[in-house]
Amino acid sequence: MIRLASLLAILTTMGTAHAGEVQVAVAANFAGPMEKLAEQFQRDTGHKAVLASGATGKFYAQIRNGAPFEVLLAADDATPARLETEGHVVAGSRFTYAVGRLVLWSARDGVVDAGGKVLNTASYRHLAIANPKTAPYGAAAIATLQKLGLVEAVRPRIVQGENIAQAWQFTSTGNAELGFVAQAQVWRDGKFTAGSGWIVPANMHAPIRQDAALLAKGERNPAARALLHYLRTDKAKALIRSFGYEA
Structure with missing residues (x-):
């Protein structure tokens, strides 16, 4: 029994040792759902999402000027597409995480x-x-x-x-x-x-498709990639829908 407890402790330590942190720019409308998702994400993966919420247009300017964000959860699909064209988003990483x-x-x-x-x-x-x-x-x-x-x-x-x-x-x-x-x-x-x-x-009005993207600063951060993967899980989608979005 003691050996089993020790083994579990070692495995837990190994899991948290690889846990990381990701800096996330979150559209203001998604701040509430993302707080809940960040809690789930940390419980399920060990990774911590550090959130900053605000207007997508302002995030665009900040990202272009070198802000340390690694993931963008925008309030539209045009801004991440534009940032990808300008080289600030990892090619092919964009997807719609919610329709508002x-x-x-x-x-x-x-x-x-x-x-x-x-x-x-x-x-x-x-x-x-x-x-x-x-x-x-x-x-x-x-x-x-x-x-x-x-x-x-x-x-x-x-x-x-x-x-x-x-x-x-x-x-x-x-x-x-x-x-x-x-x-x-x-x-x-x-x-x-x-x-x-x-x-x-x-x-x-035009559909409010909200796209997520892996920013260039997060390309080598496993926690950033893990968060984008997590947003596409059934568990995350269920929470997103509970707030009135289409997921």
Whole structure:
């Protein structure tokens, strides 16, 4: 029995001795799910994912300027493709890890109806969106308003966050009565976690395909490759779906 316990201790030590660390740039909309995934990833592999969340457009500039990120989990598919063309992404490493959904949301119950008709009313003063120039969810929000023919009507009421996390913050605190946010920020296991919302039909904006990529700085890091592999496992996909993404 003692010998068996010793052997198990040695094997555990050997496993953790090869555990590494990976620096990950995570799109703001995926920060919550990625925190959960990072916990699972460390338990299952021993590797630690160190996360930084923010706007994909800002990560693009930082990566080009030498930021030490090894994996990028973007909020779109265009940014990783562009970085690959420019030599900052390991060729062939890109894949779609999630397809996001846009939601018109209020922190209060009963405010947002099933068709988003509240946008046509005078019942709100502020509508929060992410910066459409740097955040794909912001671009999707503008596309939705264009589809509804409401851009000019609501423009005076728009408050713009730097990224989707800030748009959610404006809305969740009530500083904006309505906000276009990522479904993952307000949804868990098939229902809204709080407030009321309208899941915007997918045909009202371009698909929000979110791509992962192995960055050049992570090419020789086994932990970086392990994380990208882990994101494609059934266990990871199930967690991603629980937040309202297609995986």
